[in-house]
Amino acid sequence: MIRLRIQLTHWPRRALILTDTPRPACRMCDGEGGANRDYGDPETGEYAGTDWEPCTCWDENRRYVLLPLPRRPRWLRRRDTGRDPWAPGGYSDEPPF
Template sequence: MRLRIRYTAQPRPALVLTDTPRPRCPHCRGEGGHEHTSVTAEGEFDGIDWYPCPCWGEARRWSLLPLPRLPLRWRRDRHLYSDEPPF
């Protein structure tokens, strides 16, 4: 297992310890799986299927530290950007 710490916002903000794919895996080359484009019999695009590699356990994650939620006014103000010049 190759573990790393990541931030997650779902279902609640927290720092989690998660597994990562093997960097030298001969099957997925460190990407963690394979994408396969699906096409219908008429030749229409039907979506992309994801097949995880056995070298990586997507479900292996442990919550280390739950983080407090930001107050609503801070969350709302954070995404407001002005296109006005500073002068």
């Protein structure tokens, strides 16, 4: 059984997609979708990293594009300058009320 949810993706293009989710009552992963496995260096025994092992209760690569979203025109994109455009000179010393 597929448990779908809607997500927004930005790669390779902005789109709304349907994606599969892990089975909530799975006994192998407890609804997490997989498990982290730590591994060490065979020579020193020190920590070397973590591997993600996905569970068989879901397919993390199963995705269906619902709606490709258009790109926003350049003049509508946000420009964060870090200052208040309504303040005199761009800065204000008045407390906000």
